[in-house]
Amino acid sequence: MDAERTYGExxxxxxxxxxxxxxxxxxxxxxxxLVAHDVRREFGGIVAxxxxxxxxxxxxxxxxxxxxxxxxxxxxxxxxxxDTPNTGTWSFDGRSMEKVQxxxxxxxxxxxxxxLTKSLTKLTVIENMRLGATDQIGEKWWNGxxxxxxxxxxxxxxxxxxxxxxxxxxxxxxxxxxGALSGGxxxxxxxxxxxxxxxxxxxxxxxxxxxxxxxxxxxxxxIRDLRDQGMTxxxxxxxxxxxxxxxxxxxxxxxxxxxxxGTPDDISRNPAVIDAYLGAHQGRTLLEESEG
Amino acid sequence: xxxxxxxxxxxxxxxxxxxxxxxxxAIGMNVQYGYTGLLNFxxxxxxxxxxxxxxxxxxxxxxxxxxxxxxxxVFSVVLGLLMGIPTLRLRADYxxxxxxxxxxxxxxxxxxxxxxxxxGGSDGINNFSxxxxxxxxxxxxxxxSEYGFRPFQFTGRELWTLIIGWLLVALFGFLVxxxxxxxxxxxxxxxREDEDAxxxxxxxxxxxxxxxxxxxxVIGTFSGMVFALDRGxxxxxxxxxxxxxxxxxxxxxxxxxxxxxSIVGPMLFWGLFTFxxxxxRQIAEDPIKVGNLTLLQSTQVGQLNYMLIGLALILLMVFRxxxxxxxxxxxxxxxx
Numbered sequence: 001m002d003a004e005r006t007y008g009e010x011x012x013x014x015x016x017x018x019x020x021x022x023x024x025x026x027x028x029x030x031x032x033x034l035v036a037h038d039v040r041r042e043f044g045g046i047v048a049x050x051x052x053x054x055x056x057x058x059x060x061x062x063x064x065x066x067x068x069x070x071x072x073x074x075x076x077x078x079x080x081x082x083d084t085p086n087t088g089t090w091s092f093d094g095r096s097m098e099k100v101q102x103x104x105x106x107x108x109x110x111x112x113x114x115x116l117t118k119s120l121t122k123l124t125v126i127e128n129m130r131l132g133a134t135d136q137i138g139e140k141w142w143n144g145x146x147x148x149x150x151x152x153x154x155x156x157x158x159x160x161x162x163x164x165x166x167x168x169x170x171x172x173x174x175x176x177x178x179g180a181l182s183g184g185x186x187x188x189x190x191x192x193x194x195x196x197x198x199x200x201x202x203x204x205x206x207x208x209x210x211x212x213x214x215x216x217x218x219x220x221x222x223i224r225d226l227r228d229q230g231m232t233x234x235x236x237x238x239x240x241x242x243x244x245x246x247x248x249x250x251x252x253x254x255x256x257x258x259x260x261x262g263t264p265d266d267i268s269r270n271p272a273v274i275d276a277y278l279g280a281h282q283g284r285t286l287l288e289e290s291e292g
Numbered sequence: 293x294x295x296x297x298x299x300x301x302x303x304x305x306x307x308x309x310x311x312x313x314x315x316x317x318a319i320g321m322n323v324q325y326g327y328t329g330l331l332n333f334x335x336x337x338x339x340x341x342x343x344x345x346x347x348x349x350x351x352x353x354x355x356x357x358x359x360x361x362x363x364x365x366v367f368s369v370v371l372g373l374l375m376g377i378p379t380l381r382l383r384a385d386y387x388x389x390x391x392x393x394x395x396x397x398x399x400x401x402x403x404x405x406x407x408x409x410x411x412g413g414s415d416g417i418n419n420f421s422x423x424x425x426x427x428x429x430x431x432x433x434x435x436x437s438e439y440g441f442r443p444f445q446f447t448g449r450e451l452w453t454l455i456i457g458w459l460l461v462a463l464f465g466f467l468v469x470x471x472x473x474x475x476x477x478x479x480x481x482x483x484r485e486d487e488d489a490x491x492x493x494x495x496x497x498x499x500x501x502x503x504x505x506x507x508x509x510v511i512g513t514f515s516g517m518v519f520a521l522d523r524g525x526x527x528x529x530x531x532x533x534x535x536x537x538x539x540x541x542x543x544x545x546x547x548x549x550x551x552x553x554s555i556v557g558p559m560l561f562w563g564l565f566t567f568x569x570x571x572x573r574q575i576a577e578d579p580i581k582v583g584n585l586t587l588l589q590s591t592q593v594g595q596l597n598y599m600l601i602g603l604a605l606i607l608l609m610v611f612r613x614x615x616x617x618x619x620x621x622x623x624x625x626x627x628x
Contacts, residue, residue, distance in 0.1 A: 080492065106494025118489035120482050131482050134494045136475045141503055144474030145467065154475065190489075197494055 008228030011248075014059035018249050023262035026053035033058040033201055033232045034079065034110075039088030041074055041256075048074045049085070050256040056201075056249075061223065061233045063243045063264075066253035067277055072236045073115055075253070076205055080105050080112045093200065107134050109200035115209065115236075119186040119193075121179030125170060128178050128189060129161035130154070132196025161196060168192045168222065184211040191222065202226060204235035208242055220246050244268065252276065298570040300443035305566030306559045307444065312457035313339075313519040314558035317535075318543040319464045319551065320511030325540070326548035327472055328504040329484035331384050333536055334375065334391030337398045338509040339516030340531035341367035344402060344411060346517055347526035350420035352410050357423045361517065368513040371398075372506035380501045387505075392533065403528035416527040424521050428452035453522040460518065461555060464511050469551045471507075480504055481549075541605045547615025556617055564604075569597050 007015065017030045032055035041049040049071040056062050064072050077083035079090060081102035090097050092110050100108070120128050136157070137143050138150030165171045168188045173181060178189060187207060194202060207223070208216055216239070224246055226233055237243050243250060243264060250267040252260040254276040260267060267273055305311065317335055324330040345364025349357050375394050379387045402411040411417070429435065433448040440446055446454060471477050479500050482490045487497045520526045538561070546557020576590040588596070608615070 082488065082491070101496070103491045103494050103496045106492060111494075112492050114488065114492070118486045118492075120485040120489060122485055123478070123481060127478055130475070131478055131490070132493050138475035139479055139495070141471060141474075141476045141507070144471050144476035147470075147474070150475060193493065 008230075010059040010230045011224075011227045014057050014227075015248050018057055018060060018263065021057075021249075023260075023266050025258040025261050027055070027261055029055040029057040031058045032056055034090070034092055034234065036075075036079065036090040037088065039075070039078055039085050039090055041071075041078055041083065041085045047256050049078060051075065051088075051253075051258055054251065054258060056232060056234055058232050059227065059230060060248040061227050061235070061246055062249045062251060063247035064234060064236045064251050064253060065238070065240075065243055065267075069255075070253040070276075071256040072253055073205055076112060076203055076236065080110065080203065106197045106199070109198070110203070111194040111197045111199040111201070112203040113190045113194050113205055113207065115205040117183070117186040117190050119178040119181065119189050121177060123178060124175050125165065125173045125178055125181070125189060126158065126161060126175060128193050129165060129196055130157050132193040133157040133160070134197050157196075164192045164195055167225075169218070184215045187211055188215075188219070188222075191219075195226075199231060201232045201234065204233065206236050206238065208237055208239045216242065240268075293574050298567060298574065301570050302563050302567035303443045304446075306563040307454070307458075308562060308566075309450065309453055309457060309518075309522045311559045311562040312454060312461060313515045313522070314539055314542050314561065315461045315555045316457070316464060316515035316518060317512050317539045318546070318554040318558050319461070319468055320508040320515065321539055321543055322508075322548060322551070322554040323468055323471075323480075323511065324504055324508035326543070326550070326554070327477065327484060328480045328501060329384065330380075330501060330505055330508075331388035332391045332505065332508065333388050333533075333540075334393075334395035335509075335512045335539055336531040336533065336535040337371060337391070337395030338368045338512035339519065339535065340395070340398050340402065340528075341371055341509075342513035342516030343520035343526045343531065344417075345513070346520050347412070347417035347420050348410065351412050351417040357420050360420075364513045364517060365510055368509045369506055372502070372509045376502045376505045380498055380505070392536075395531070395536065396533065399528050399531055411528070412526070414528060416525055418525040420526075421521050421524045425449070425452070450522075453518065456521075457518045460514055464514070465551050465555055468511075468554075472551070476500075538601070541601060544605065544608055544615055547618030550615070550617050550619070553615050553617045557615065560616070565597065565601070568600060569593060572596060 021027050021029055034056040036051050036054045039049060039051045040047065064075070066072055074083065078085045081097070081100055092108060095108065097105070120131070123131070136150065137153050143149045162171065162174070165174060168191070170185060170188060170192065173185065178186065181189060191204065191207065207219060211219060220242060223233055223235070247264055250262060250264050251258055252267060252273050259276055260270045260273050262270065317339060320338070321332060321335050324332040342364040345367050346357060346360035349355050349360040349363065353359070371394065375387070375390050379390045401407060403414045405413055425435065428448070433439070433452050435447070435449045437448050438445055439448060439451045479490065479495050483497055483500055491497050516531070519530065542558040542561035543554055544557070545561055546555065547553030572588060572593045573590060576588050576593055579589065580587045
């Protein structure tokens with residue numbers, strides 16, 4: 001399956017670059033878009049995230065996997081300023097992000113989705129999409145009063161929104177309330193809405209949770225499509241088939257730390273990962289256990 | 293039972309000054325509660341800002357009454373900032389607690405003996421509305437003559453306030469309608485649904501909530517001004533908690549997140565209120581007795597009426613949460 005797949009130019013470059021990277025936690029990448037260093041977040045006595053070093057290669061699809069409670073979502077929250085770490089530095093595209101407020105990250109080109117879909121159910125699908133556009137003139141109240149100031153921009157936004165909806169097979173739902181969409185469609189809508197911000201880094205938190213297998217295939221295609229357009233994708237996922245299918249690089253977290261990094265094939269052979277997911281004693285009987 | 297009188301009074305209640313100042317306050321609350329989801333339980337505080345802005349021009353500053361308008365606006369912007377800065381980053385309930393307390397603090401401060409020189413204490417402030425009345429007389433509306441046709445018959449004094457009041461209702465209604473159709477309004481409605489989603493899309497939720505709180509507050513300020521001008525006096529106890537909740541009831545009756553709802557609601561509220569009040573008074577005049585027990589005495593009418601308001605609000609929330617003109621479809625989807 002992998003052999004017949006074609007890659008866009010940025011994706012090819014990213015895959016080649018990753019090919020020569022060291023397969024160990026915290027490995028350096030030739031052209032990282034996101035760099036996190038010594039990021040630590042504690043909740044009381046529990047260390048939720050303790051990332052020594054992580055780099056995400058520009059133009060790649062990087063998967064962040066790990067058992068429940070590994071700190072993946074918390075790490076997402078920290079990177080997008082939805083939460084503040086106790087210590088640590090991180091930068092996006094060369095710019096330090098420690099002092100940046102969460103709503104500014106989108107304008108800088110870093111957008112995220114949520115594990116529990118946040119479609120705005122009482123707005124229509126198209127209004128959801130329009131909301132995603134950044135730098136809207138009409139979002140200042142003194143401009144909002146005068147339609148002439150923002151109509152033209154609104155039309156451009158609507159056009160862009162409609163082409164995205166078409167790409168995500170939601171065009172027929174354009175004027176429905178988002179609350180009328182199915183769970184899978186809401187996932188699609190949330191992803192499409194995130195793309196309205198024109199991001200360079202898309203961070204997807206469990207894009208496949210609760211999505212039926214047929215739709216999963218098309219979501220996969222959409223995510224690969226993002227990479228071919230030059231965006232970087234970082235996603236959290238439990239569906240190992242999907243991770244294996246679309247990611248160029250896999251980062252494994254367990255108990256807040258990064259325990260392994262590498263290509264999907266490396267990871268599926270890595271004993272540390274198998275231990276983390278299934279426990280260190282898998283494959284042995286209780287009898288062997290007591291003897292050993 | 294004098295039915296024509298009851299009906300006439302109820303119809304007057306529909307368009308009377310109470311409906312007007314409630315409508316203005318409700319338009320403001322609708323911006324905060326209906327569109328943004330902010331629980332502002334201190335609208336009476338904003339109304340007091342407007343009333344005292346006008347009153348203090350005569351009582352303390354000794355300047356033209358017209359300065360009271362910018363003064364009232366400044367007061368309410370400051371009040372909005374004071375309440376919003378600490379609470380808008382927190383969950384919605386905190387704003388509700390802070391606003392209800394702030395409005396009470398304002399009322400207690402303005403009625404206190406300590407600050408009598410500024411606010412006139414519990415006597416309030418009178419005699420500041422001359423210049424407002426004068427504009428009316430200059431336009432040819434005689435204070436004491438009767439205008440209009442039955443049942444809508446008002447004295448010139450009432451009529452002048454009503455004209456200005458309804459003009460303000462139209463102006464603010466139009467403003468809010470335009471704003472809510474704009475991208476700005478879209479952000480507010482999105483915040484009402486889910487703050488985090490809006491934040492992840494690059495909007496400063498805090499700033500929008502502040503704008504909404506202050507806009508609604510400033511509109512509420514004008515409601516306080518209209519009320520003060522109609523009475524020709526500012527009384528601290530006219531701005532107590534219950535005012536906020538009656539306005540909220542009227543808004544819910546009309547339908548939240550609709551400009552028409554915030555205007556129709558207060559009209560109906562006062563129409564019904566006057567009807568029930570008049571009706572019960574007529575009964576009390578000729579009391580129904582069961583043995584030694586009088587079923588309804590005229591002194592009980594007021595209390596009973598307010599109880600009925602509470603009951604009406606409960607029934608409304610249960611059976612018609614979208615109000616009279618609200619969008620059923622928009623209300624039908626649960627949070628997530």
